[in-house]
Amino acid sequence: MTVGFIGTGSMGGTLVESFIQSGRLLPSDILISNRTRAKAEHLADKNPGLGIATSNRELVSQTSCFFLCVKPKEFRAVLDEIKEEVHEDQIVVSITSPVMIRDLEEWLPCKIAKIIPSITQAVQAGNSLFIPGSRLTANDREQLWDLFSAISRPLVIEEHHTRIASDLASCSPAFIANLLEKLADAAVEETQIPIESARSLVTQMAHGLGRLLTEGGFTLESLQQRVAVPGGITREGLDLLDEDVGPVFNRLIRLTHAKYEDDVVKVQQSLDH
Numbered sequence: 001m002t003v004g005f006i007g008t009g010s011m012g013g014t015l016v017e018s019f020i021q022s023g024r025l026l027p028s029d030i031l032i033s034n035r036t037r038a039k040a041e042h043l044a045d046k047n048p049g050l051g052i053a054t055s056n057r058e059l060v061s062q063t064s065c066f067f068l069c070v071k072p073k074e075f076r077a078v079l080d081e082i083k084e085e086v087h088e089d090q091i092v093v094s095i096t097s098p099v100m101i102r103d104l105e106e107w108l109p110c111k112i113a114k115i116i117p118s119i120t121q122a123v124q125a126g127n128s129l130f131i132p133g134s135r136l137t138a139n140d141r142e143q144l145w146d147l148f149s150a151i152s153r154p155l156v157i158e159e160h161h162t163r164i165a166s167d168l169a170s171c172s173p174a175f176i177a178n179l180l181e182k183l184a185d186a187a188v189e190e191t192q193i194p195i196e197s198a199r200s201l202v203t204q205m206a207h208g209l210g211r212l213l214t215e216g217g218f219t220l221e222s223l224q225q226r227v228a229v230p231g232g233i234t235r236e237g238l239d240l241l242d243e244d245v246g247p248v249f250n251r252l253i254r255l256t257h258a259k260y261e262d263d264v265v266k267v268q269q270s271l272d273h
């Protein structure tokens with residue numbers, strides 16, 4: 001099966017390389033196209049054997065399953081270009097949260113899935129969010145599940161939970177990196193520890209923390225209990241975090257949801273016939 005990727009920017013490129021690195025797809029199994037051809041050529045130079053289509057229409061005509069890895073505002077142009085070429089048996093996967101499956105099903109006669117990846121898939125880790133459309137058969141779902149299992153842990157979610165699940169799986173690598181950066185910067189400010197040491201300490205800690213939570217038998221709760229001995233320093237630190245940090249995340253989630261609702265409206269206006 002040849003798998004296509006329309007858009008080889010940050011996430012399209014990450015997915016292509018992750019599927020190749022995982023061994024699940026060979027470069028010769030993949031066909032790519034990108035508005036700026038030089039970007040596709042750069043990816044093909046790094047991954048010899050990768051095919052480049054001369055247009056999105058050509059890509060669609062030569063693949064049984066293809067991904068739409070463009071930004072929400074770029075969907076209309078791509079759909080206008082490919083819609084006459086798409087046929088019922090094809091599977092189209094959108095990786096974009098504010099583009100609704102029902103809109104894609106209205107535009108295209110084929111089978112649709114929304115699968116939201118995360119930067120963590122660059123190292124074949126983290127969840128991908130699996131939202132099957134109404135026309136996918138059990139066999140299609142199995143094929144997509146199998147594909148994404150090579151680079152992630154797929155998780156089925158309801159479409160109305162796309163935003164919150166994306167916050168946790170796709171945005172949180174940036175959110176948590178920001179918190180770790182602030183922790184390291186505060187350490188430098190308060191104690192003058194060299195910044196390289198502070199950043200190394202938090203980065204290596206994060207690596208170990210991830211392993212403890214995924215393969216070390218700890219939960220978020222049991223890990224805190226284990227480190228925070230009664231009357232100890234960590235307990236006092238946790239009490240401060242409980243008081244000050246919790247409300248920030250409520251505000252963060254309200255903010256991402258407000259922006260998302262705005263994006264959904266804009267996308268729907270752009271897709272109106």
Ligand SMILES: NC(=O)c1ccc[n+]([C@@H]2O[C@H](COP(=O)([O-])OP(=O)(O)OC[C@H]3O[C@@H](n4cnc5c(N)ncnc54)[C@H](OP(=O)(O)O)[C@@H]3O)[C@@H](O)[C@H]2O)c1
Nearest residue numbers: 007008009010011012034035036069070071072074096117
């Ligand atoms: N980045 C993440 O961590 C992440 C995570 C989950 C989901 N997503 C979703 O993935 C989507 C893409 O995000 P991104 O970060 O990869 O954006 P990006 O880096 O801007 O990539 C978009 C790519 O699409 C190409 N493109 C635009 N219009 C096109 C067209 N008509 N035909 C062919 N290619 C076209 C662009 O080409 P040019 O080279 O000409 O600009 C660009 O390379 C977004 O909807 C985002 O929500 C991203």
